[in-house]
Amino acid sequence: MSFSPxxxxxxxQETAARLESLAARLLTWGTRVSMAxxxxxxxxxxxxxxxxxTAISPPFSLAAIPGQIxxxxxxxxxxxxxxxxxxxxxxxxxxSGAGFLAAGDRRLALVSALVxxxxxxxxxxxxxxxx
Amino acid sequence: MIAGLVLLAGGVAAGVFGSLLxxxxxxxxxxxxxxxxxxxxxxxxxxxxxxxxxxxxxxxxVYLEKHVANLRLGMVxxxxxxxxxxxxxxxxxxxPPNVLEGLFAALLIWVAVSMVRRKDPPKNGSAVVPxxxxxxxxxxxxxxxxxxxxxxxVHSLPLGMGGSxxxxxxxxxxxxxxGIIKVPTMHLMMGVPLKVxxxxxxxxxxxxxVSSAVIYLLRGQIDPYVAGPTAVGVFAGAMIGTxxxxxxxxxxxxxxxxxxxxxTAFQMGQKALGL
Numbered sequence: 001m002s003f004s005p006x007x008x009x010x011x012x013q014e015t016a017a018r019l020e021s022l023a024a025r026l027l028t029w030g031t032r033v034s035m036a037x038x039x040x041x042x043x044x045x046x047x048x049x050x051x052x053x054t055a056i057s058p059p060f061s062l063a064a065i066p067g068q069i070x071x072x073x074x075x076x077x078x079x080x081x082x083x084x085x086x087x088x089x090x091x092x093x094x095x096s097g098a099g100f101l102a103a104g105d106r107r108l109a110l111v112s113a114l115v116x117x118x119x120x121x122x123x124x125x126x127x128x129x130x131x
Numbered sequence: 132m133i134a135g136l137v138l139l140a141g142g143v144a145a146g147v148f149g150s151l152l153x154x155x156x157x158x159x160x161x162x163x164x165x166x167x168x169x170x171x172x173x174x175x176x177x178x179x180x181x182x183x184x185x186x187x188x189x190x191x192x193v194y195l196e197k198h199v200a201n202l203r204l205g206m207v208x209x210x211x212x213x214x215x216x217x218x219x220x221x222x223x224x225x226x227p228p229n230v231l232e233g234l235f236a237a238l239l240i241w242v243a244v245s246m247v248r249r250k251d252p253p254k255n256g257s258a259v260v261p262x263x264x265x266x267x268x269x270x271x272x273x274x275x276x277x278x279x280x281x282x283x284x285v286h287s288l289p290l291g292m293g294g295s296x297x298x299x300x301x302x303x304x305x306x307x308x309x310g311i312i313k314v315p316t317m318h319l320m321m322g323v324p325l326k327v328x329x330x331x332x333x334x335x336x337x338x339x340x341v342s343s344a345v346i347y348l349l350r351g352q353i354d355p356y357v358a359g360p361t362a363v364g365v366f367a368g369a370m371i372g373t374x375x376x377x378x379x380x381x382x383x384x385x386x387x388x389x390x391x392x393x394x395t396a397f398q399m400g401q402k403a404l405g406l
Contacts, residue, residue, distance in 0.1 A: 016202045020195040023202065027192035031185070035366050042359045046135050052356035053134045053168050060348060060355075078355035082181060085362070086344055088188045089337035093209075096202060107274060111206050115338060118213040122342050125221055126349035 019099040023092045030088040037081030044074030090119060134168070135360050141167070142182065142364020143371070149186060150372030151384055156182045156365045157307035158242055161235060162395045166402070170357065172228050172235075176306030177347035178358045180340045182365040183308045187337030189369055194330035201323065201331045204278040204285055208295040208317075209335040212309065213342040215299025220343030223304050224350070232403035235305050239396035242311055243389045283324055290320045295335070303343035308336035 045052070058075035065083070068076025097112025141163045145156035157179040164175035194200040223231065278285045285291075294316030298309035310332040317328035347353050 017198055020198055020200070020202050024192045024195035027188045027195065031188045031192065031366070034188075035185075035363060038359045039363050041355070042135065042139070042363055045356060045359065046132050049132055050356060051132070051134050052138055052354070052360060053170070055356055057351075057354040057356060060351060060353070075355060078359040082348075082353065082355060082358060082362075085181065085184050085188070086341055086348065089184065089341050092191075092334075093206070093338060096206060105277075107277075108203060108206060111210055115206065115210050115213055118210065118217055119338075119342055119345065122217045122220060122345050123349065125217070126346040 015100070015103040015105065019096050022099065023095055026091055026095055027088060030084060030091065034081045034084040034088065037077050037084060039081075041074045041077030041079075041081060044072065044077060048074065050074065090116065135356075138168075138357060138360040139364040142361040142366075143368035144364075145182065145361075146186070146365040146368020146370075147372040147375075148368075148384075148388060149365070150190075150369045151376055151379055152246070152388055156186055156368075157305070158239065158311075158392070160361060160365070161306050162239075162399060164357065164361075165232075166395070166398050172231050173223065173347070173352050174354055174357065176223065176231075176304075177344070177352040178354065178361050179306030180302075180344040180347060181353065181358045181362050183302070183306070183340040184337050184344065185362050185366050186308065186369055187333055187335075187340065189366060191330075191334035191337060194333060199326060199330040200334045201278065201280045201285075201327055202334070204280070204291075204317075204323070205331040205334045207278060207288075208291055208313070208331075209338045211292045211295035212299035212302070212313070212335055212339040215296040215301075216303040216339045216342035217299075217346075219300040219303025220346035222300075223343070226304075229403045229405065231304060232399050236396045236400040236403055238301065238305055238307065238311075239392050239399065243392040243396065245311060246385050246389050246392070280323075280327060283327070284322060286322050287320050291316055294320065299339050299342065302336070302339045303346075308332075309339055310336055 058079075060079060062083075065076050065079050069080060070076075093112050093115050097109050097116070100112060101109035141160070142156070145159040145163070148159060149156045160179040160182050161172070161175045164170045164178060165172050191200060195202065275285055275288045278288070294312060298312035298316070301307065301312060302309035310329070313332040313335060314325070314328045317323040317331060318325050323331070344353070
C-alpha cells in the first residue's frame with residue numbers, strides 16, 4: 001500500500017482548514033490557561049498540607065469561585081481551571097459552528113448546534129437528577 | 132502532601148505511557164485511583180474524564196494546527212459519541228459498582244489483546260490509505276463526500292456513527308477516551324488514513340468526555356483535590372512523552388504495558404467478583 005496525497009482541495013476543505021487553525025489556537029491557549037490555574041491550585045493545596053485522598057472535597061459552586069480566588073483558596077483556582085478545561089472543547093465546537101455558518105455551510109453549522117444541544121441536555125439531565 | 136505528589140506522579144506516568152502508546156490516560160488512571168488509592172470507581176471515572184479532556188485539548192490543538200485531524204468528519208461523528216456519552220453518563224449512576232468494575236476489567240483485556248495484535252507502522256510514513264481510495268478525487272455530491280480529506284474518501288458513514296455512539300457510551304461508563312474504538316472504526320471501516328483517524332479521534336474525545344463530565348461535575352462526583360494534581364501530571368507527562376518518543380523502543384514498552392494491563396484486569400476482576 002502506498003500513500004499519495006492529492007494536492008487539490010475543495011472549497012469545503014479550505015474552509016475547514018481555516019477553522020482548524022482558529023480552533024487550534026483556542027485549544028492550545030485555553031489548555032495553557034487551564035493548566036496554569038490548576039497548577040496554582042495544586043501548589044496551594046500542597047503548601048497548605050491538604051491530603052487529596054482524605055480531605056473532604058470542596059463543593060462545586062460557580063458563584064463561590066471568584067470569592068475563593070480572591071481569598072487565595074486553592075479550591076477556587078482548581079475549580080476555575082477545571083471549568084476552563086471543560087468549556088474548551090465546547091468553545092471549539094462553537095467557533096467551528098460559527099465559522100461554518102459564516103461560510104454558508106448550513107449542514108455542518110447544524111451539526112455543531114446539535115452537539116451543543118446534546119451537552120445542554122446532559123446539563124439539564126444532571127440538574128434534574130440532582131433535584 | 133505525599134498523596135498529592137503521588138497523584139501528580141501517577142498522572143505523569145499515565146501521560147507518558149498514553150502519548151507513547153497512542154492511548155488516553157484513562158486506562159491507567161482509573162486503576163491507579165481505585166486499586167492504588169481505594170477511591171470509589173465513580174470518583175475515579177470522573178477524574179479520568181477530566182484527564183481525557185486535558186489530553187484531547189492539548190493534542191487536538193497541535194493536530195488541528197498541522198491540519199492532520201479532519202474537523203468536518205470529527206464534528207459529525209462527535210455528535211454521536213456525545214449522544215452515547217450522555218446515555219452512558221446517566222446509566223453509570225444506575226449500575227452497581229461491581230458491574231462497572233467487571234466491564235472495566237473486560238475493557239483492559241480488550242486493550243491488551245489489541246496491543247498484542249497491533250502492527251508497527253512503516254518507518255517511512257504512517258499515513259496509510261488504500262491506493263484505490265487515494266486515487267479518487269474528493270467528490271462534492273453527497274454529504275459524505277463533503278467529509279473527505281485531501282487524498283482520501285470517507286465511506287460507510289452510518290458504521291462510523293454507530294461506532295462513535297458505542298465509543299461514547301463506553302467512555303462515559305468507564306472514564307476512558309474511547310479512541311480504542313474510534314480509531315479502528317474510522318481507519319478500517321471508513322477508509323480514513325490511520326494518522327488522520329488517530330488525530331481526529333483525539334479531537335473528538337474532548338467533546339465525548341465533556342458530555343459525561345458535566346453530569347459528574349453537577350452531581351458532585353468530581354473531586355478537585357484529586358482531579359487537579361492528576362490533570363497537571365497528565366499534561367506534563369504527555370509533553371514529556373511527545374519529546375522522548377523518538378528515543379523509546381515502543382515495542383518493548385508495549386509488551387510491558389500488556390503485562391501491566393493484564394495484571395490490572397486480574398485485580399479489577401477480583402474486585403468486581405468481591406474476592
